[in-house]
Each structure stands twice: as C-alpha cells, then as structure tokens.
Amino acid sequence: MTIAITRHPTNELAERGWRTEEIVQPDGSTVFEDIPLTSEEFLHPEEGYHLPNSTFHDRIAGDIKDILTRRYANDPTTAVFRDLIIRWEIADFKDHCPDTCVVFGIQNKEQVRTEFLVNSEGACPSLIVEVVSPRYRKEDREIKVQQYARASVREYIIFDRRRQRGQMLDEVLGYRLIDNIYVPITPDEEGRIMCETVGLWMGLHDGEVVMVDAQTQERLLRAIELEQWAIQAQEQASQAQEQASQAEQRATQAEQRVAQLAEFLRSHGIDPDRI
Structure with missing residues (x-):
C-alpha cells in the first residue's frame, strides 16, 4: 500500500x-x-493540531510561561500550563488550548496531564494569556474575549506585536471579569496592564516580556536574564576570590620582608623591638 x-x-x-x-x-x-486550520479549528484545537507559532510568538509565550512557573514553583496548589487543552465541560461550549493559563486551587500539581477537565479538577483557569497569531488576530483579540468571559476566566491578557505605518507596535490588552462581563483594564503610562490574579504588572518593551511585582516593584527576570545574572555573579565571585588571594599573598610577602628586616637588624646588634 x-x-x-x-x-x-x-x-x-x-x-x-x-x-x-x-x-x-x-x-x-x-x-x-x-x-x-480553519478559524474554528484554531479557536478550538484538538490533540494533534499544529497551531501557528512564529519565533516571536514562541519566545514571548515561553517567557511568560517560564516567569509564571517560577513565581509559583513552591506553591503546590497553583499550576501554570502552556498549550494544554482545557475541557470546560460546559454544555454547547467548545474547548480551548491557551498559550498560557494559571490555575489556583489545583490538586496533584505534578500529575501528567494531556488535557485539563475543569469539573473533574474542581478548578478553573483564573488567568489566560495569549500571544496574538497574526493570521488570527480577530480570533485572539475579539472572539476569545467573549468566549473566555463565558468560561468565567477572571482575567484575560493579550500580548500583540504588529507593524503599523512602517513601525513595530507592541501592545498588551487586558480584560477583567466583573458581573460576568469582561471590562477592559486600563494600561498605565508605560502601556502595562495590572494583572490582579497574579499580582503583576505585564507589558512589552522592545519586543520583550516585562513583568513587575505589584507589591515589591521588583522586575521578574526572564530565563536568559537569569542565566546572564548567574554568569556575572560567578565571574564577580571569581574576581573577588582572586583579589582576596592576591591580597593574602601580598600580606604574606610583607610579613616575610618584616621578618627579614628584623633578622638583619639583630645580626648587626640592633633589637628591632626597641626601635
């Protein structure tokens, strides 16, 4: 055959x-x-579907997932999933596969999952973050707004980058569920969105994810930044160790010179302790 x-x-x-x-x-x-894929298949993918994924989309979605995962690494009741099919188990309502979602109050966090069944898990995603796919901008920015509101997702954050009048425009949109209706979240002067579910300011700057802790104002580092920080810290530690070693060597040499001078004085009948 x-x-x-x-x-x-x-x-x-x-x-x-x-x-x-x-x-x-x-x-x-x-x-x-x-x-x-059709628009409907993009909105409601099944296992085996290959979703559009540019290098920008992959990098941004990966950074978002990584930062949020590290934020809740020590919390056994909070899970962060990427590209996991969510079975809402709502009548006449199809499933989704968000780029990233955060689920609070989860059981068996480390369990291997190929899909997430909301009713069976007893928990629903509180935050969904999508990186806009250019071919499906309307689906990500408009249609999913209605659908995630119906699924009772507390906040929906959208990261988008598009070319406008010859320039690249970075934009983050946010919606918060109030009385079962999504209300747009007003960005601050830097274009960041305050995400209450995870206590973070979220933004895009020069095509890179920016997340800042709302309480401490500390910026959460991306994986590559953590690696660079670790390398710099190791280099600084090595330099400090080398400087300490050199200082110890100079101190030893100075002690040896003092001892030699004292011996020289004694050989000439001079007591160095009385000088």
Whole structure:
C-alpha cells in the first residue's frame, strides 16, 4: 500500500497552522495530507493540531510561561500550563488550548496531564494569556474575549506585536471579569496592564516580556536574564576570590620582608623591638 504526504506551501502552514488528515484513495493507497486550520479549528484545537507559532510568538509565550512557573514553583496548589487543552465541560461550549493559563486551587500539581477537565479538577483557569497569531488576530483579540468571559476566566491578557505605518507596535490588552462581563483594564503610562490574579504588572518593551511585582516593584527576570545574572555573579565571585588571594599573598610577602628586616637588624646588634 502506497503512503504519501501532500503538503501545502510552508508559509501558509506556518501562518495558519495545520492538521494531518488520512485519506484513502480509490486504488487503496493512503495519503496523509496537511490541511491548514480553519478559524474554528484554531479557536478550538484538538490533540494533534499544529497551531501557528512564529519565533516571536514562541519566545514571548515561553517567557511568560517560564516567569509564571517560577513565581509559583513552591506553591503546590497553583499550576501554570502552556498549550494544554482545557475541557470546560460546559454544555454547547467548545474547548480551548491557551498559550498560557494559571490555575489556583489545583490538586496533584505534578500529575501528567494531556488535557485539563475543569469539573473533574474542581478548578478553573483564573488567568489566560495569549500571544496574538497574526493570521488570527480577530480570533485572539475579539472572539476569545467573549468566549473566555463565558468560561468565567477572571482575567484575560493579550500580548500583540504588529507593524503599523512602517513601525513595530507592541501592545498588551487586558480584560477583567466583573458581573460576568469582561471590562477592559486600563494600561498605565508605560502601556502595562495590572494583572490582579497574579499580582503583576505585564507589558512589552522592545519586543520583550516585562513583568513587575505589584507589591515589591521588583522586575521578574526572564530565563536568559537569569542565566546572564548567574554568569556575572560567578565571574564577580571569581574576581573577588582572586583579589582576596592576591591580597593574602601580598600580606604574606610583607610579613616575610618584616621578618627579614628584623633578622638583619639583630645580626648587626640592633633589637628591632626597641626601635
């Protein structure tokens, strides 16, 4: 039996995402064809769907997940998930697969999950963060606003970067659930959104994620920044150790010179302790 794979243009698959469909031909051969996702499939993906993922999208979503994961690393009741299918278990309401979500009051945090069943888990995502996919900007910025409100997600934060009049525009949008309706969160003068669920100011600066603790005003470092900080700290420690070693060596040399001078004076009948 012949098996073949038919692919659409790479750029189209990258922009729209895809699913692979098995098609049996009249002659009995099997064709596995990559089919670009529809808007509905993007909104409600299933396992095996390949969602659009640019390098910007992957980096920003990864940084968001990493920062939030470290923030709750020692909290056994708070989990941070990325690209995990959420089964809302609401009648006539389809599932979603958010870039990142934070769930409070979770049980068995370290359990391996291929999907998250809200009713079975007894917990619902309190925060969802999406990085806009250019081909599906309306879906991320408009349609999901209505759908996540219906799912009772307390806050929905959107990271977006787009070209406008020849310049790159960074934007963060936020919505907070009030009386079962999403109300836009007003950004501060730096364009940051105050996310009450996790106590963080969230923003984009020069295409990089910025998260600041609302209480301490401490900026939470991205993974690459932590690595750089660790390297610098190690270099500084090595330099301090080298300086201490050199200082100890100079002190030893000075003591030796004092001892030699004292011996010289004694050899000439002079008591160095009486000088």
